[in-house]
Amino acid sequence: MTYHVQIKVMPLKDLLDPQGKAVLGGLSNLGLTTITDVRVGKHITLDIDAESEAVAKQIATEACQKLLANPVMEFFEIEMVS
């Protein structure tokens, strides 16, 4: 069965996010001054062939640890979509 997995990869909360700061400046220039903070990360969707949701989640975790997220600067969250 094919499982759809949504993965969020974001910069760690304690780290400065220059891309987010740049976007915040751009939004402010557009008049959207009530936005006080912006952080920008990656959103990745995977289609995984697996016997069970647990196996699919394990494969997604492995993909994050090996390639998708850099643990020095980023954290990831995996969400299974049924």
Next chain:
Amino acid sequence: MTYHVQIKVMPLKDLLDPQGKAVLGGLSNLGLTTITDVRVGKHITLDIDAESEAVAKQIATEACQKLLANPVMEFFEIEMVS
């Protein structure tokens, strides 16, 4: 009050996603061959000062339309976090 908004900006489903294809190749080289499709987009979190959740959502929508998403190539989804 400050509202936290999560925004997902993804390439349109009908369009080719070269970045996703590259990641799929990388995962395959790492032995994760049960992953059959990858799409890569942006995940953006906003902190918005607003009177109500409805106003915050409207501001987030405006931010997406004006700056965060390119409607020619991308669609966006907004999720309010309480």
